[in-house]
Amino acid sequence: MSSYPPAAPPRKTTLRQRLADLRGPAVPPRPLDARSLAALAANPGCGRRALLDGAGVDKGALATALGSPAAFGQSQFAIVRGNSFEAKVKGDGGAELLRLAHARLGGAAEPPGPDARVPDLTAAGPEGRAARTALALREATAAGAWTLLDHPMLALEVAGSPAYLEPDAVVVDPDGRWTVVEIKSFPMIDGAADSAKVGSAARQAAVYVLALEGTARKVAGAEVGHRVVLVCPKDFSNLPTAALVDVRRERSVTRRQLDRLTRVEELAARLPEGLSFDPARTAGELAEAVSAVGAAYAPECLAACELAFHCRERAREAGEVSALGRSVRGELGGLTTVEAALAAAAGAGPADDPTAAALRQAARLRAEALERPPGPGPLGEDACPC
Incomplete structure (x- = not known):
């Protein structure tokens, strides 16, 4: 009879560990944002994007390592201009932003005064900020006063994993209605803006609306508005103006598409052990790893996914x-x-x-x-x- 102790059973790998292995040991997870979620919902049949986004893989770095870098994204000038305009809109405690929201939303609520609330949403980590935002929304609804939440953090479950989203602002009016505010730097000329840009903003805002609805279900008297306030520069000036955008259709489409996404753990379970998307690996190893996950390429991916050029080349081959x-x-x-x-x-x-x-x-x-x-x-x- 052997005197050796029995071998320990193999340790079961948790989903968090599995996703970390897919990213690479030294690669931090890349968080999902509303823009990427809107693009993901537009192509729910693509298991490749669902897995990579769910695992927090940096698709831009992966595409570069594969030799097919993405050729799209905002210029530095556009980013600086957008940040400058947003700071102007939110200046003076958000007084101008609240005024624009009241003017567009209407209703029986009194106009916001100097006592409008702008709570501090500072907390540690995205989970802490999301909890602090939920608390601020409950307090604002109970107080029945105009409240501006500047860059709140919202949580939304996507394919079995939480995604933390950060809209430009959320306004709570005295009636308990929560309204998403999107601030964009493209102009609104004679009360109208470029339809393609407005459509992109609407799809992005619809993701925020879905995340807000999850919080609103736990708060008595809360209601999430399906019309978002879009704030843009007026004509050719830097003065802000606003318009209401109905996102009910975009919200329904996004909800339906997100529900169709395969859960991340199901996708990860189908992959062979040792597979990794670590950009430090060779291009050949990464190409083999990427090809192990099914994709659903379409020409529309070129405007929304960093891996589109790689997937297009493989689809053509x-x-x-x-x-x-x-x-x-x-x-x-x-x-x-x-x-x-x-x-x-x-x-x-x-x-x-x-x-x-x-x-x-x-x-x-x-x-x-x-x-x-x-x-x-x-x-x-x-x-x-x-």
Whole structure:
């Protein structure tokens, strides 16, 4: 009989440890923000982005290490201009911001006076700041007074992990309504701003609204407004003006998309042991690690994800039709590669497949339009398979 003690069972790795291993031993987690959440919700089928964001991986550093750095982001000038305008709007204890909020929100509440509350939200760490913000919201609702929360911290569960979000401001009016305030440096000319920029701000604000609703459920008499106050420079000046933006549609879409996200622990459990996205590893090792997680690339990713150029290159190498756009991918149904689509257009597809029949018809119509029979390629000899 052996005198050696029995071997200790292997220690079970917790989710926090697993995510830390994925990032790398010396890499701190990169927190999610509303901008990245809005982009994540726009592509819920991408497990790659869900895992990397949930694990706190710095996708920008990862893309650089892979040799496909991201080529988008705000310029330093735009950041400085935005910070300067926000400081101007919030000056004098937020008096101008509260005035603009009252003017746009209306209601029976009295205008904010000099006794408006601006609570201190300082606390240790994001968890402490989120708890301090929740307490300040409860106190403001109970007090029934105008209150401005400057850069509060809100918590929202995303794919099983908490995300801490920091809106520009939240205003609480005497009726107990909580309203998100978004401060942007793009101009509002004759009462209207660039629709694409307003849409981006609305999607970002919708994430804050969802996070506020989670806190409001625990506070009696609280109500979260689905119209956010958008503050921008007026015309070509630096004077602030405001408009109300209804985000109910964006809120519903974001909620539905976030609910569809696969939980981070499920994605992490499918990965082999030892896999890591540590930027200190070689490009070959990182490419192999990234390819182990399924992606759902679309051209829209180029404006929202740091890994988009890497994913586009891989999608093109594999001949995926998703590289041509979501609309094309949806029209082609079960034909997931360019090669399969061209073969179907040449007549190699199933006879009873309506998609293949439509492609064959398109090839015939093109040949007739060019007044010549199709060449070696299914769409003619000068056809471009890209």
